[in-house]
Amino acid sequence: MMSKVSFLAGAAVGYVFGTRAGEKRYEQIKKQADKAWQNPAVQEKVTAATEQVKTKAPAVAAAVGQKAADAGKSAGQAAAAKAGDAKDAVANRGDKDLPETIHRGEDGELHADTSGFGPGGEKLP
Secondary structure (H helix, E strand, O other): OHHHHHHHHHHHHHHHHHHHHHHHHHHHHHHHHHHHHHOHHHHHHHHHHHHHHHHHHHHHHHHHHHHHHHHHHHHHHHHHHHHHHHHHHHHHOOOOOOOOOEEEOOOOOEEEOOOOOOOOHHHOO
16 A cells, blocks of 8 residues: 555656646747747748749649549549449349249339139138
């Protein structure tokens, strides 16, 4: 029990000292980053990059838009072709594997002949 209390006390002391040291180091890093950001050479590069993005953005946006439109058109054509293939496959499938009691009607749908199903009056015990 005493070892647990000692461990917790040590952990608490370590946490307090660690957070104080961590805060100091964080402030040092923050000051250095601010100093680097305010450097005129860095600001010059930031300005040049911003201007280049502003200049090229319309062309990039147009190219991306055209690619998206082409991709959408291709996807639509592929979906239509696939749907047409599926429709043809359904229309051309053979009904030879169907049981005798099922047939395809004039409407293209499957219909069941129910006249021989169920226990008729003659089949009841």
